[in-house]
Amino acid sequence: MTTNHQRAALQARQISKSFGDVRALDRVSIDIPAGQSVSVMGPSGSGKSTLLHCLAGILRPDEGDVSLGGEPVSLASDAARSRIRLARMGFVFQDGQLLPELSALENVALPLLLLGRPRAEAFRRAGDCLQWLGLSGLEARRPGQLSGGQAHRVAIARALVGQPDVVLADEPTGALDQATGAEVMRVLTSAVAAVGASLVVVTHDAHVADWCQRHVEIVDGRVSNDFLTRRAA
Template sequence: MNHGDDDRTATRGGPGSGGTDGAPLITGGGLVKSYGATAALRGASVELRPGEIVAVTGASGSGKSTLLHCLSGIVRPDGGSVTYAGERLEQASEERLSELRRTDFGVVFQFGQLIPELTALDNVALPLMLAGATRAGARETAGTWLERFGVGEQGDLRPGEMSGGQSQRAALARALVTGPKAVFADEPTGALDSLAAEQVMTSLVRTAREAGTAVLLVTHDARVAAYADREVQLRDGTVAPLGVTA
């Protein structure tokens, strides 16, 4: 692992490592967030550049998921700023934030959160239909994306009929089908065995590299973090020097 000029992060050449040049796509500055009396973030700052894969690591309760939620507009920080392509997201309307999550941002959670009543094909097609595509066109595109993630043959299955790894790859296809500028993945392999986790991460990294999509990856698994270009370690809601544990 090679330490950069800033000791808060380290740059690594993970599998399929890509470039990280250019101005930041998303910047979180001095983020503060509390839930009742519990402080989840205490001034955390992080940048995500176009095409960059950043792993956010740290112990349970260190603020990893809260950081992702703030950067993706799912929750508003109590203090600090979130800037996306020059737009201040903490000041944006809920309608605007919802629009960004439909078009510019893709979000993947630990258990995929596919709609259980829909087939994998219709789950992936849904964001396209919400954006105005016809059902037939959306399903055709969704099928292509399921194939890219190696689950094309499972398109007619509902989430309960698929394995965990298959469901998670379908969830990744759904997150990427609209061509987002950034994908936020919150413990996407946390519920998977080692083989399924490797398949999911390989699919995510390959597709993100091909599309030039930035990825913010929250994980507690060092093997998953190794796929990233750079690691940001949180400790008690702040960005800590790598190697310092809670």
């Protein structure tokens, strides 16, 4: 799978977010360069998932702003944020969130179809992406006919088929055993790196975080630690 456009950096500037009296994020700033993989860790309730949702434009911060390649995300309208997510971001979730009534090929093609791409092009690119991730011959299978590792590969293919600038993963191995989870992280990090996109992984698992080039730790809504790992070398 190849790409031919310049990747963009994801940036958050002094973002804060509260839910009632609870301040989930407190003036958090983070720069994620194109091509870098970052794990976001922290105890339960630390704000790491809220940070991911703000970076994705799912939540609008109360203060501060998020941008992707200089394009405002948090300040955009709901419709514009949805378009940015669909066109420039990919998502991998804990349970994959594949549509059970669709085949693997149809699940992967879905983001392109929602963007209005011609059906033939969407299915061709989806097939190429599945083949690239070692899933040739499984195109017609539905999620219930796939192993956990295969289903997660389909989810990764769906996240990458639109050639996003950034892939956001929320506990991507939480539903898998350790061996399958390690294989999913190997595929996820190598595939995202191969297309030059950034990767943000929210996880409570240090083994998952170790697959990334950089660790960011969130405690009480603030960045408490931010460092490069040996994988960044």
